[in-house]
Amino acid sequence: MPVGAATWSFTEDDFGAITQILQRFLYDAKARCALLVDRSGQLVATVGEPPNFDATAFATLTAADFSANDQLARLIGESDFNVLFHQGERESMYLADVAKRVILVVLFDNRTTLGLVRLRMKGVVEELTRTFEVVFARGSGSQIAPPGLLAGAEDEIDRLFS
Numbered sequence: 001m002p003v004g005a006a007t008w009s010f011t012e013d014d015f016g017a018i019t020q021i022l023q024r025f026l027y028d029a030k031a032r033c034a035l036l037v038d039r040s041g042q043l044v045a046t047v048g049e050p051p052n053f054d055a056t057a058f059a060t061l062t063a064a065d066f067s068a069n070d071q072l073a074r075l076i077g078e079s080d081f082n083v084l085f086h087q088g089e090r091e092s093m094y095l096a097d098v099a100k101r102v103i104l105v106v107l108f109d110n111r112t113t114l115g116l117v118r119l120r121m122k123g124v125v126e127e128l129t130r131t132f133e134v135v136f137a138r139g140s141g142s143q144i145a146p147p148g149l150l151a152g153a154e155d156e157i158d159r160l161f162s
Contacts, residue, residue: 022047029120030112
């Protein structure tokens, strides 16, 4: 079960490495913006063009989207979907699971293609996973979230949309 960001933190060096990985990815994929979102809905980082929306609300909705799609995956016999893609008329987003605890969201437009984003995404997810696993291992001695903590958050999200 994913654990929220409250149980881990990263150093300035970690943040610098993550930012550098994402900046290189955005350049290579010709994408506009990358956001890292904790599975509990907390915004971890934003790199690239600043989004023109409330990134905190976006992070919460992203986590809810991923959680809902995990449930859909289970209904069809999959353990989860580790990648999601949403295509709009002008803007699209590609989401990928990183280390089972963080979601990488890439926003892109018609300056690039889905194929290029997907091609570059695999490598960046692997690199970020290695980086976050070090962060998580360092924080493993810290307080662990009580069981069911995220279930309460999911119920609260459900109430917001009913």
